[in-house]
Each structure stands twice: as structure tokens, then as C-alpha cells.
Amino acid sequence: VHVSNVLGTVNPIKELCKLAHKHGSIFVVDAAQSVPHMPFDVREVEPDFMVFSGHKMLGPTGIGVLYIRKSLIEKIEPWELGGGMVKTVTLENQVYEDIPFRFEAGTPNVEGVVGLAAAVEYLNKIGLKNIAEHETNLVRHLLEGLDKKLITVHGPEESSKHKGIVSFNVKGVHPHDVAQILDSDGIMVRSGALCAEPLVNSLGVNAVVRVSFYLYNTLEEVDKLHESLRRLSMFA
Template identity: 50%
Template sequence: MNVAEVRKQFPILDQEVNGHPLVYLDSAATSQKPVQVIEAIDDYYRQYNSNVHRGVHTLGTKATDKYEGAREKVRKFINAASIEEVIFTRGTTTALNTVAASYGRENLTAGDEIVITYMEHHSNIIPWQQLARQTGTVLKYLPLQADGTISLDDARATITANTKIVSIMHVSNVLGVINPIKEIAAIAHEHGAVMVVDGAQSAPHMKIDVRDLNCDFYAFSGHKMCAPTGIGVLYGKKELLENMEPIEFGGEMIDFVGLQESTWKELPWKFEAGTPIIAGAIGLGAAIDFLTEIGPENILEHEHKLAAYALEKMSAIEGLSIYGPRGAEQRAGVITFNLEEVHPHDVATVLDAEGIAVRAGHHCAQPLMKWLDVSATARASFYLYNTEQDIDRLVDGLIKTKEYFTNVF
């Protein structure tokens, strides 16, 4: 992968922030967008803006073709068996809430168990908390090893005959750890449970094959993978989706509406009420074209190299703590850290003055912060457009941050 050529496709990177060339290290929060995606969205609004499915005129037909064409691109990208298994949503959060509210409410009763982990994003905690409260089910947490990884022995001990749902993130947005989803899915299925995967941090960074993982549901967001905000995907096995009820009702998702009752369209449209996110889906399709051309395997290899380089350089900074596994092959391009006696928000503020964008806070993972025994952390996250020079700038900025607070206090 030629990173210099890749960077040219991202116009936002060619600017200065606070008098310094921008170093963007916050792609785990949202990625930047290449010109191909920007142009695809612009082309929709300039050339064929129209609603989909409803009209027979030329603009409506083209919009529908592009919208449904994007669904087919998603299907290929994750290797789903059919477009019936690909539902467009507003993002990972909406997708996970859909599974909890539709599948969960219909299939779980008091005494059943839901298994998640301490590392989950709030979007993969709160829907299950609410489901447990509403149905009387038990929410269990799979323990973590000292480095934040999951032991399959712990998975076997935690997932039982009472477990009905196992929901785990594929890649941690804090620890960067890549979880053994395929193996955990096999354990879940041995006990008759369904496997739900939060793929927000994996779909942008590696090859995804939902049939190989044998997960039952897989959720991800477009904006973390070079696509616009407000568009995401819920993959679900057809036999499960067919037996689930929609959670939103209105136009587009209906087959027949009478005075007292209605029936729904077939998959996937019964889960897509109202005017869909047309421009977002078209942008997601363009992003998938872009990422496919580069190759997900090449993206992950690049991130492993950056992670190894960053771990080596950052570990040399005295007083800097790094969270998660130390092996670069065990993680995606996320490194979360704290600088001794400096609040993460102060670290991020000083780095921003140097033109370096990192994230600081609890990263929507407060249970994990408690497990780590910290209130907050700073996080640098890499993507296909980052370089070793970006990491050098980060390291220099951290050294400057440390010197500044040592001298001030």
C-alpha cells in the first residue's frame, strides 16, 4: 500500500492546525473521507437527488439503483449470503438497539442470560441493560485477562445453558485488542445462544467474513470507514430476521395498511421505515469501493506496523502507561495511554496546540475505565492514511507535554 498516494485522496489532511501540519490520530472516533466519497455524495445531490423505491421517473430510478447497489456492495464486503441480510441503519448503535429490542424482547424471558464483556462500548452495554430490566434476564460479564484480552476458558465458564445472547465487540475502541469472535461464536452456539458482534472498530480495518465468523448479527458504522456519518449496517442471518418484528413503523416498510392492521414488506425493507439514508448509503458504497481497491488485508498489515512502531517509541517515554496487549499483532491501530500526573484532557490540549488530534476521556467505556482503575485516558488511533512520521510527531508532542507540566508544576 502506497500511503503517500492514499493520503492524496484525503483533502482534509492537507492543512495546518494551530500553525502546524495536521496529524489526525482520532480515526477510531471517526475517519476522514476520501475525494471519491465526497464526490459520490455531491453527485447524488447535484445530478439525481430523488427518493427511492417510490417513483418511476428517471431520477428516482437512478437513485434507487445506486441505493440498492450500495446494499450489494455491503453484502460482498462482509460476505453475507443475500442482500436480505443487509439492513441499513443510522449506525452501530441503532443496529445493536434493533437486535435487543426486536430479537431480545421476543426470545428472552426471566432467568435467561446475556453475556458481554467489561470492554464494551456503551452502545453494547445499555441496550442489554434495558433488555435485562424489561425481561428479568441476567446480564453477565465475561472477565478479562490482565492485558485486556479474552480467555476462551473464561468464555466457556461464563457462557452456559442459560445464555441466550452473547454480544462482544470485535475490536476494542480502547484496548485495540482483536477478540476471537469465531471461537466465542462456536461456544455460544454449543449452548444454543446467538452471537452478536459490534463491528464498529473492525469493519474499517480488516477483512470481514460474517459466514466464516458464523456470527448471527454483525453491526457497524459507515463514518469510521471513510463513509458519511448517519449510515450503518445491521447484518443478520435471514432465518433470524424473518422471525423478528420491526421496531420502527411507517412508510416504506409496509406491504398493506388497513384501518386496524398492517403487514410488512419482505427483508430487508421491513426494518427500514421512512425515507432511508440515501446519500449516506451511496457514500458508503463509494467508501467500500475505495477500501476494497486498497485491500482490507493491506490496511490491517499497515496498522500492525504502525502499532508496533508506536508501542516501541511510546514505551520509551518515562511515566507513560499503555493499556492493552503489547503485541502489535494482537491489536488494531489503537493505542490508549496516560501520562503520569497529567490529566488526559490536558495531554490532548497540548497536543492539539501542536496540530495533533487525539481523543481524551472515557471513550464511551466507563465500565472498562473502572476495570483499568482510571477515570479517563488519552487515545491515539491510526488508519490507512497515517505514517510513522505522524507517530514521531505524537512522541515529540508527548515529550513536550511532559516537560511543560514538569516545569509548570
């Protein structure tokens, strides 16, 4: 995992990749939480596989990207059979299409591809560096306005190390209740184990509240979140 979807922390994948290759291991990077939020150059990391999803970067659901190192992809056999991925078929054998078509069997998700391409173009136009800086400012503003006596923030104290994500617990109020109360104020957060139960449990809790920022969020929205969280003190 490049960026934690719970803490927003950035793992040193370049160093981890070198360590994995040193010991003859395959290195796979989950970049779903990093590619939409910060500059990423796969050539600098040199992983064997790298994946990210479309719906976390303003694209459609049901589509993502799988990068495979060239020296590996030539050794991989197709895992799904169907139209469009073979050159010829006989009763005894088949000849697969060239890469990447041999891995794209059946009717492609045309609308998903077009939507994802539009999202990538849009994000590149804005600039991933600009998006990262904007999210850092939002995180900084959020952290500075939280009541530390009431709220426990998980992860580093530096706003620049959260990459658009802040997870926390409110003293005396269950995360699901926090999320429901915030929802009544028109604020969307996620609560629970965030598909990372072992990590959340290691924090000493069984659920957290997660705030996830992106390019469309504003400082005024953070102020509204501060106000709603202050009202939660009556339930603590």
C-alpha cells in the same frame, strides 16, 4: 465487541459465538472497530447479528449496517412503521413488504447509502489486509519510540495485537491536559473513558489518552507525536 475501542485487542468472537450457540444464546457482534481495519468474513463467525458504522470507515455519519442471520430475520416483526414497508393496508390489517424492505420504513437516507457504498468500494480497492499491515507498522513505530518511564501503555506489548489503537497515560499529567497540549501541536487524540468506563476503571485509571490510526496516517506523523510527548515530560 470484536475489537476493543480502548485497547485495540481482538476478541475471539468465533469461539465465543460457538459457546453462545451451544448454550442456546443469541450472539451479537459489534464490529464497528474491526470491519474498517481488517478482513472480516461473517460466514466464518456465523453470528446472529452483526453491526458496524459508516463514519469509522470513511463513510458519512448517521448510517451503518445491521446483518441478521437469515433464519432469524424471517421471525422478526418490523419495529418501525411508515411508508414503503407495507404492501397493502386496510382498517383491520396490513401486509408487510418482503425482506429487507419491511424494515426500512419512511424516506431512506439516500445520500448516506451512496456515501457508504463509495467508502466500501474505496476500502476494498485499497485492500483491508493492506490497511491492517499499515496500521501495525504505525503502532510498532509509536510503541518503539515511547518513553516507558513517562508513559504507561495499556494492552498487549505486541504491535500486531493493537489493531490501530494505542491507549496510554502520561505520568503526572491528566489525559485531558495531554489531549489539549497535543491539540495545540496539531495532533488529534481522544481522552476520557472512551464510552467504556468499566474497562478504563479496571486499568486503575479514570481516563486515558487514545491514539487511533487509519490508512491516511504516516510514520512522519508518529514522529511528530513522539516529539510532542517528549515535551510533556516537563509537566510530569
